[in-house]
Amino acid sequence: MTITHHPSDATLIAYGAGGLPERPALVVATHVSLCRICREKLRDVDALGGVLLELLPPSEMATDAFACVMARLGEPDAPPVRTLEARRPSPTRGGMATPEPLRRYLGGDIKDVRWRALLPGIRYVEVMPRTPDGGNVMLLRVAPGMALGLHGHRGSEQTVILAGTYSDAFGRFGAGDFCETDETVTHQPIADLDEDCICLICTEAPLRYDGWLARMLQPFLRI
Numbered sequence: 126m127t128i129t130h131h132p133s134d135a136t137l138i139a140y141g142a143g144g145l146p147e148r149p150a151l152v153v154a155t156h157v158s159l160c161r162i163c164r165e166k167l168r169d170v171d172a173l174g175g176v177l178l179e180l181l182p183p184s185e186m187a188t189d190a191f192a193c194v195m196a197r198l199g200e201p202d203a204p205p206v207r208t209l210e211a212r213r214p215s216p217t218r219g220g221m222a223t224p225e226p227l228r229r230y231l232g233g234d235i236k237d238v239r240w241r242a243l244l245p246g247i248r249y250v251e252v253m254p255r256t257p258d259g260g261n262v263m264l265l266r267v268a269p270g271m272a273l274g275l276h277g278h279r280g281s282e283q284t285v286i287l288a289g290t291y292s293d294a295f296g297r298f299g300a301g302d303f304c305e306t307d308e309t310v311t312h313q314p315i316a317d318l319d320e321d322c323i324c325l326i327c328t329e330a331p332l333r334y335d336g337w338l339a340r341m342l343q344p345f346l347r348i
Contacts, residue, residue, distance in 0.1 A: 127299070128159065128160050128162070128299075128300075128301040128302055128303075129299075129302060130296070130298055130302040130303050130304060131156070131160065131162060131163055131303055132153055132156065132163065132283075132303050132305060133305065134166075136149075136153060136283075136305060137153070137163060137166055137167060137170065138170055140153045140154070140157075140167070141167045141170035141171060142170070147253075148253060148256075148260065148262050148327045149281070149283045149327050151226060151227070151230060151252075151253075151262065151325075151327065152262070152283040152284070152285050152303075152325055152326070152327045153283065153303075154224075154226035155224045155226050155227045155285050155287075155325055156285040156301065156303040158224040158225055158226055159224060159285075159300075159301040160301055160303075222234075223235045223236075224287075227252075227325060230252050230253065231250075231252065235264070235287065235323070238250045238264065240266055243265075246267065246268035246271040247265065247266070247267050247268070247271060247273070248265075248266045249263045249264060249265050249266070250263060250264040251263050252264060252325070258280075258329070258330050259328075259330050259331040260280070260327075260328055260329050260330055261326070261327070261328045261331075262325075262326070262327045263325075263326055264287075264323065264324070264325055264326075265323070265324045265325075265326055266321050266322070266323050267289075267291070267314075267316040267321065267322045267323075267324075268316065268321060269289075269316055269317065269318045269319060269320060269321060269322075270315070270316060270317075270318050271315070271316050272313055272314070272315040272316075273313060273314045273315075274313065275311065275312070275313040276311065276312070276313070276333060277308070277310065277311040277333040278306055278307060278308055278310060278328070278329075278330075278333060279308065279329070279330035279331060279333055280307070280308065280328065280329025280330040281305065281306070281307050281328075281329045282304075282305065282306045282307070282326065282327065282328045282329065283303070283304070283305050283326070283327045284298075284303070284304040284305075284324050284325070284326045284327075285301070285302070285303050285304075285324065285325050286298050286299055286300050286301065286302045286304075286322065286323070286324050287300060287323045287324065287325060288300055288320065288321065288322065288323040289316060289317065289319070289320045289321050289322030289323060290316070290317040290319075290322060291314040291315060291316045291317060291322045291324075292314070292315055292317065293312040293313060293314045293315065294312050294313075295312065297317075298314075
């Protein structure tokens with residue numbers, strides 16, 4: 126696979142430093158598991174972080190630090206933080222194998238998920254529950270030649286392509302490619318004709334559709 130679209134340096138640094146929220150971190154982790162270039166960049170981020178830590182002046186521990194630790198002995202372990210699981214993905218090799226960061230959230234392979242109809246030619250799987258603000262993380266499966274509605278964004282959006290290809294005003298995106306947009310972007314992705322296009326998408330808020338029909342249907346849609 127030839128990957129030509131990557132996260133911005135700012136996004137990779139935030140991800141590597143653990144400063145990216147869980148939802149976009151999952152999409153970045155899925156891309157990184159497919160992309161050798163970004164894995165190498167993250168190693169550089171880790172190395173730089175280590176140097177910066179060494180340069181920090183030492184600080185004294187609080188006088189009651191030991192007593193606080195002893196008081197917590199015997200407490201139940203905190204539940205695992207899923208965000209951390211997505212931040213150190215292992216490389217994925219070959220075909221349509223489900224990237225490991227995403228597999229942990231799906232509980233298995235993409236080929237075994239149950240797709241639900243969104244619109245004719247478009248199906249989805251909800252990967253994480255919707256946020257109170259309408260944010261979403263989903264798998265989207267678009268039939269060959271199908272166009273999504275022309276839309277803008279009310280927040281950030283991160284997308285990684287897992288299979289197939291799509292094109293919009295910003296280029297052609299294939300397996301492994303990463304796309305990030307914000308409120309300044311309006312586009313209309315169109316799946317290529319050869320196969321279904323499968324994407325993992327994280328939206329911070331519901332999309333902003335330009336067509337009147339899409340705006341009427343949006344309360345019933347999942348994106």
